[in-house]
Amino acid sequence: MEYTQLGRTGLTVSRLVLGTMNFGPQTDESDSHTIMDAALGAGINLFDTANVYGWGENKGHTETIIGNWFAKGGDRRDKVVLATKVYANMAAGDPAWPNHDKLSALNIRRAVDASLKRLQTDHIDLYQFHHVDRSTPFEEIWQAVDTLVQQGKILYVGSSNFPGYKIAQANEIAGRRGGTIGLVSEQCLYNLAERRAEMEVVPAAQEYGLGVIPWSPLHGGLLGGVLKKEAKVGRRSSGRAADALADPAVRAQIQAYEDLLDKHGLEPGETALAWLLTRPGVTGPIVGPRTAGQLESALRAVELKLGEELLASLDEIFPGPGPSPEAFAW
Template structure:
C-alpha cells in the first residue's frame, strides 16, 4: 500500500487514520485491542487520539491514550506505528488551553499514558483565543527540542491564527505545522473548502479530515428519525436528515451499487480523491465496520462518480 508523506516531515502513513475516540467509550480495552490489531494486520499504521478522549464519560479523559499505551506495550510495536495525539481541548473541569504551562504538563501526561518516549504528531486540538501564538509555538519548540514530540499539526484553529502561526514560525525560527485536521466530509464542505483548503495548499499541509463519515450518517445507517436510536451517536446526525443529506445518501447508494461496495467506503474514497487529503480519520467499533473503512484506499472513483456525488451537494 502506498503511504502518504505528511507535509514537510519524514513521517509516512497509510491512507486511513484510525480514530481512537471510541476507545474507553463505546469499546472496552479488549475490544479496542481487537480493532487495533486488525487495523495493523491490514497494513495500516496511523492512529489518532487526544488527551481528553473520552472526557464525556469520566469528566477528564485519558482513557483512549491509556488503552493505546497498554496496546503498544503489549504488542511491542511502537516503531511500526505513527501516533497522533492532541492538546488544548476542554473537559468538564478545564477550559480550552494552549498555554505554555498546559502544553508542558499535558505532553508529559500523554507520554505517560501512551507509555512511549515521543509523540509523532502533536495537534493543537482547539484554539483558546487568548494565548499568544508565539507562546504556543515556543512551548512546542521546547518539547520538540526535548525529543518528546517530532512534529506539530493543527485542528480547530481559526484561519487568521493559522496564518499568524506560519508567519511567526518563519520570522522567529519556531516550529511550523505540517498537517491540518479539519471537519470535512460529503455533507460538511463549505467551511473547509472556503477557509482552509487555500491555506493547506499555500503551506503544503497534509489534511486529515475528522468526522469523515459525519458521525456515521454517511454509512447509510440513519435514514429517518426512527433510526437515531441505533447508537449512542445517533442524536448527532439528526441535522443531516434533510433534503440535501438524503440526496447525498441516494448518490452514495448509486455509486456503491456500481462497485458492489458500501456508502461508507464510497464516502471515504471521495475524500481521498480530494486535493491534499492524506488519510481520513475514522473510528470503528466492529471488524465489519473496519472492513468498510480500510477498503476505501483501493476504491478509485471515476470522473462520473465524483461528479454524481458533487451534484447532490449544496455548498
C-alpha cells in the same frame, strides 16, 4: 495500504488514519487492542487520539488503552506514527481550575508529560492543538514547542479545527521566530456533506504545506448508508443522523446519494471515504471503528477508484461552496 507524505514533511503515513475516540466509551480495552492489531496488520500506521478521549470522569482513558497496547511489545510503538492532542481541561475534580487547559506554555508542558505517561512512550510523533486558543499568543506556543522538540518529547506539530487565517498566522510567526517548522497538518471537519473546509482551510493548508486529515468522514453516519439501514431494520435512525434526516431536504439528498451508489454497486460508507482520498491536499481521513468489521469496511475504500462520471454526479448531489471569495462574492 497506500502511503503518502504528511504535508511538506518527510514522514510517511498511511492514507487511512485510525481514530481511537471510541476506545473506552464504546469499545472495551480488549476489543480496542484487537482493532489496533488489525489496523497495524493492514498497514495503517498513523494512529490518532487526544488527551481528553474517554471523556468526563474517564478523560485520559483512551490514551491509557493505547499505552497498554504499546506495552505488549512486538514493535507496536516503533511501527506507529502516534498523534495526540492538547486543549481540553484535564484537571481532576473541578474543571474550572486554571492552567489545566488550552495552549499556555505551562499547560502544554504539563499535558505532554501526562500524555507520555498514559501512552507509555518517550515521545509523541505528531502533537496537535485540538482547538484555537484565542488567549495565548503563538510566540508563547512556539517557545513551548521548541523546548519539547529539543527535549525529544514531540517531533511534529499539527492543528485541529483551525480556520484558514489561524493556520497562516501560526506558520508566519513560526517562520519569523525560526527554530520550528511550524504546523505540518490540519485535522478538520470535512466530508461530502460538509465541504466548507474547501473555502479557506484546505487552500491555507496547501499553501503552507500542511497535510489535511478529515475527521467525521461519514458525517456522523449520515453518509454510511443510513436510509438503507433504516429500511433493513424497519425503524428510523437515532442520534445526529436522525436529527439531520428530520430535514426533508437533507433526507432527499441522502436518498439521491444512496440511489446513485446502488446503480454503481457501491457501498455508501466506502465511497464517502474514497471520495476524500481524491481531494487535493488530503493526507487521509480518520476512521473510528467500534468493531473490527467496521475497520474491514473502511480498508476497502483505499482500493476503490471513483470514475470521473461518478465524481461529477457526487458533486451534483453535494455541490460544496466553492473557493473563496467566489463562494460569497464575485
